[in-house]
Amino acid sequence: MMFKGKDIVSIKELSKKEIDRIFEVAEEMIPIARGEKKSEILRGYVLATLFFEPSTRTRLSFETAMHRLGGGVIGFSNPKATSISKGETLADTIRIIDLYSDVIVIRHPYEGSARLAAEFAQHPVINAGDGAGQHPTQTLLDLFTMTREFGDIKGLNIALIGDLKYGRTVHSLAYILSELGANIYLVSPPLLRMPKHIIRELKSRPVEVDNLDDIVEEVDVFYVTRIQKERFPDPTEYRKVAGTYSITEKLLSKAKKSAIVMHPLPRVGEIATEVDKLPHARYFQQAFNGVPVRMALLSLVLGVV
Amino acid sequence: MDEEKTLKVQKIKNGIVIDHIPCGRALKVLKILNIEGDIGSSVSIAMHVRSRYGWKDIVKIEDRYLEEKELDKIALVAPTATVNIIKNYEVVRKHKVQVPDKIVGIVRCTNPRCITNQNEPLTPEFYVISKEPLIIKCKYCERDMESEEIIENII
Structure with missing residues (x-):
């Protein structure tokens, strides 16, 4: 297994063995991510974070990951202030930044942009979201959260809830969960069902349900996503639908004791704040897990572990 | 005959x-x-x-x-x-004639938001997922295209 120099563009390119290795390293990184232990393993290395689209968690957690390991960070989160606004191609931007850094993290509005970056850069490229395409580090941290909780993904009942049509995180997540043998439930309003081409790639057929109440007792992981208001032509329809798919204390009273609730965040009412104090809530932990997982990825692709 | x-x-x-x-x-x-x-x-x-x-x-x-x-x-x-x-x-x-395993430079990706449609120095490339019926996948944006869509986008 060679990680040094590897591009992380799509979750589909990672084998089960490679994912296990990432999680093994991530586990060791947890005390460093918490600031309880110090590390300098990436001292002298430079990470470039190229955010052509706004992001808070992803960018900050990558930067934290690099800083916690003693490395340096360059980059931008506002392309308007760069030469890109002068009409430079992405290929040229990448070629230049590649000369300044040891590893590149990119988020870009166009699908396939991370693949382009990986082709033009000599150094490893990590995709931090390309339009409606892939966001592999989010998928990895979601999977890491589930693995830490349950040990094995195989046989888990996982409900993907909310916007399954446009939400890119659920597409890659559904793919990898099915590869690892989870039972997948898809819970969404008819307007926001998972696209057929995504379902076609799943190893086993997921169960599509309209109503959370029908499956609440069986579910191990409630993976909730945001239903965006702009997807609905009629605001009344939006309010009706959004309410139906929200996680409340009352709903969880029927759930398994061991069930957990996850959300890629930001949430806008899909999970009632009353859930925060329940033992099921795992979304803040999940957001934290982004740091050790990204620390693991950076140190693996730079070949220091 | x-x-x-x-x-x-x-x-x-x-x-x-x-x-x-x-x-x-x-x-x-x-x-x-x-x-x-x-x-x-x-x-x-x-x-x-x-x-x-x-x-x-x-x-x-x-x-x-x-x-x-x-x-x-x-x-x-x-x-x-x-x-x-x-x-x-x-x-x-x-x-x-034979459908090749990889389709390079003869079909344009149908996804307007694909990076291959943005004036970058790239040749569109597709993997053939299935030959019968024909389904191809963009190497860059990973979008699938099927028969009629493919024909309409031949360069």
Whole structure:
């Protein structure tokens, strides 16, 4: 297994063995991510974070990951202030930044942009979201959260809830969960069902349900996503639908004791704040897990572990 | 058998006969070969011709031969087609078109938000997911494209 120099563009390119290795390293990184232990393993290395689209968690957690390991960070989160606004191609931007850094993290509005970056850069490229395409580090941290909780993904009942049509995180997540043998439930309003081409790639057929109440007792992981208001032509329809798919204390009273609730965040009412104090809530932990997982990825692709 | 059918349209001296085109696709074959208006040689089309396997279209183009890329394009439009190369009224070679495993530079991605459609120095590239029915996947944005969509986007 060679990680040094590897591009992380799509979750589909990672084998089960490679994912296990990432999680093994991530586990060791947890005390460093918490600031309880110090590390300098990436001292002298430079990470470039190229955010052509706004992001808070992803960018900050990558930067934290690099800083916690003693490395340096360059980059931008506002392309308007760069030469890109002068009409430079992405290929040229990448070629230049590649000369300044040891590893590149990119988020870009166009699908396939991370693949382009990986082709033009000599150094490893990590995709931090390309339009409606892939966001592999989010998928990895979601999977890491589930693995830490349950040990094995195989046989888990996982409900993907909310916007399954446009939400890119659920597409890659559904793919990898099915590869690892989870039972997948898809819970969404008819307007926001998972696209057929995504379902076609799943190893086993997921169960599509309209109503959370029908499956609440069986579910191990409630993976909730945001239903965006702009997807609905009629605001009344939006309010009706959004309410139906929200996680409340009352709903969880029927759930398994061991069930957990996850959300890629930001949430806008899909999970009632009353859930925060329940033992099921795992979304803040999940957001934290982004740091050790990204620390693991950076140190693996730079070949220091 | 083919001899008898091809006689329905005139025999050609030199050129190509594209046979076994799925019914109704002959005009699309001409379109992807950029045959329109005056090309300086004669073109004959037979549509809805009875064959051993049902119905088919046939295209004959005089004094024209095909490049590898054009054969690949024909395979996308008419995967069952055979290309006969005619020299001095004789078939000198018969070529069954084949959908390649990788499609490079002959199809544009249908996804307007794909990076290959943004003026970057890239050649569009697709993996063939299934040949029957034809489904291809963009190497960059990973979007799937199917038959009609593929034909509409041949460069």
